[in-house]
Every structure is written in C-alpha cells, then in structure tokens.
Amino acid sequence: MPIPYKQDLAAQMIARVHEIGPILRDNAAQADRDRRVPDASLAALESTGVFGINTLARYGGQEGGARMLLDVTSAIGQYCTNSAWISVISSVSSLLPMRFPEPVRERIFRDGRPVRMASVIVNMGSTAVRDGDGYRVTGEWPFGSNILNAEWAIGAVQMRESADADPRPGYVLLHKDQYTIKDTWFTIGMRGTGSNNFVTEDLWLPADQVVGADVLLGPGFEASKDAHFLQRLTPVSMFPTVIISGPLGAAKAALEMVMQISAKRPVTYSKYQPQTSSGAFVQGIGATRAKIDTAEMFLQRAADMIDTAAQGSQPLSVADRASVRNCCAHATHNLAEAMNDIAWLHGTALFAEANPLGRLWRDVNTGVRHAIAASPLCYEIGGAGLLGIEQPTPLV
Secondary structure, eight states: OOOOOOHHHHHHHHHHHHHHHHHHHHHHHHHHHHTSOOHHHHHHHHHHTGGGTTSOGGGTOOOOOHHHHHHHHHHHHTTOHHHHHHHHHHHHHTTGGGGSOHHHHHHHTTTSSOOOEEEEOSOSSOEEEEETTEEEEEEEEEEETTTTTOSEEEEEEEEESSTTSOOEEEEEEEEGGGOEEEOOOOOSSSGGGOOEEEEEEEEEEEGGGEEEHHHHTSSTGGGOTTSOHHHHSOHHHHHHHHHTHHHHHHHHHHHHHHHHHTTTOOOTTSSOSSGGGOHHHHHHHHHHHHHHHHHHHHHHHHHHHHHHHHHSSSOOOHHHHHHHHHHHHHHHHHHHHHHHHHHHHHOGGGGSTTOHHHHHHHHHHHHTTOTTTOHHHHHHHHHHHHHTOOOSOSOO
16 A cells, blocks of 8 residues: 655655755754744744644645654754754644544634644643533643644643543643643753643633543544544654654754864864874764664654555554554664764764754754653563563553
C-alpha cells in the first residue's frame, strides 16, 4: 500500500521554510533569551502553512500526516530549534480535536483556518467532575509547550461521573480564555518553547469538550473504515516520532557550522592548523554525519509506518508501536552523541556564551530527553515488543 505522502506539497513547504529561514535564524538568540519565539518568527512560520499540516483541508489545512510534519519541521529546526518544537506541538495537538465530537471541531476551526494549539497528555492530578450537562474542571498542566501562542489547549484529567465515582482517564479541551499561564519554564535548553504550566480552577465545560482517554488515544478511530486519515493517525506514536524533528534539524545546522569554519580554525595545542589537516578531525566529521543521518532515517521509517497504517483501517499493532518507539530511541541516542561529538570537534569555543553552537548543543541535549522519546525508556519499550513481554508503560 503506498504511503499517502504529499511529496510535492511537502517540497513546496520546505522551500518556503528555507525562504523565511533567515528570519528564524536571526531571531533564534532572542527566542532563547526571552524564553519565547518572537512574533516576527511566528508570522514567518504561519506563512509556511506548518500549523495546518494536520488540519482538515476544509479548514485550510494540508492533511499531511507524520512524514510531512517531520520533514517540514526538521527544515525549520535548521534555523531555530524552538520554532520547530512549537510547530510540531501545535500541529500534533491540532490533530487531537479530530477525535472530539463534530460540534467541537466546528467551534475550534469556525474561522476556516488552522489554529495554534498545545497539549499535555499525562495527568498530574487534574480532575473533571460531572456537573449537569458538563464537567467541573480543576487542574494544572506542566510543560505546556507552545502555550504562550496557543488558541486552544488539551490537558489530561481524571474524569468522574459524580464526586464519589471511580475515576477514569480523560482529556479536556480548553480555549485560551479558560485557563491562565503560570511562568514556570526556566531551563538551559529549549528555552524559547515557553513550556509553562497552564491552570484552571472550578471551570464548567460542556460535555463535548471532555472525552475519555480511550477515545482520544485508543484504537477506535484507527480501526474504523469510515474514519478520516487524520483520525486514524496514532497520537502516541506521532508525538515521539515528530517531536525530535527540531533537534534533528539543529544537529544538521551545528555540523554545517563546524565544517564551514574548520579550514580556518586550528586544533588547539597541536600541529594541526587548520583542523582539516587532522585525520582524526576529518574522520570525526564523517562519523558524526552518519549518526545524524541514522537518526533521520529511523524517524522517517517510523513516520512512514504511522502514515501507512492510517491509510488503511488496520491499526498499528502493539509490536509496531513498540518498533516506532525503538526508532525514536535510536534517533535520540544518536543525536545526543552527535552533538557531543560536535563539541569535541569544534573545541571549547562552543561553550562561549555568544557562540550559537552552544545554544544548539543545549537545545538538542534538552529536546532529545523529552520523556516520550528519550532513549532509555523507548529502547525498553522496543525490547519488550520484541520479546513479547509486558510493556513498562501504557503509553505505547
């Protein structure tokens, strides 16, 4: 079965990314310093259509899927890791309303255009208790990447049909007027993602803005012949696969920077002047590029698996989902190694505060450690899938 990859459209979007890339690159240091992506970069991103990759065509989207999102946002990551990260979060988050009732989608996309979104899929004690035709919601959701730019946000809750009923996992959909943002995101890397907490207290929501986790993350839509391609994309597999696209692009950019100046830089305290006269340096460049290419190929493989399954009505099996996570593990592991190799190759000048390579090193090493894609747990998920034993997490 062919993969529904809109190659020509993706190529057009990537070309547009390279056109606006200098804007993103020029604002990357400001994004890091201000702990948010500047408005000029947001406007440039909007012009590429990236926020609509996983939005219905009738709302101005591309209906693109995992591979398109991965390839377009990895191009963005070559200019600004933070811009790529919020683009991914927004596009995957805007996929989730496809699993809410139709009236909800009409409320979100009533202007006929893609919207910027955020989501937190793990519950940290937030609740939604039945109250008449809706639910009373109280919660705080940490690490809400893109929340500073979001028009809507999704948060995990424990749903109760009465105050003393047994809880079940679910999700709430909130408009930006229905939550406040708590300034909590103080990190050394990926600072511009603005991944602050969002909070609501005793908020009444209509029932159609609250769904069970089995609906939002389960295989029901994936197994339905009547479901749309976007509804059949597997969210828990999508998130770790595409979220690493920014660090992937940043690693490519960092290696390119090191290569560009290597003919003018010496290997300090050595006879190798320039660096390119050192066989060890030249070998290191080749090995580092291979690690970055490995990461990209594994992520593309995972994205293609997700898109192919979504084209049919046979959901990804647990073994396939575990294989996707194993791909993500190997990608994050290789990108972390590649950036450390780049630091050795370039030298300690990388850690100068004004050196953009240092910012890329911090961003990649932070981004690849996102819990849903980090190599230790994802390798274990992959291994459990191969061995046919119990998974270490329900989020597979």
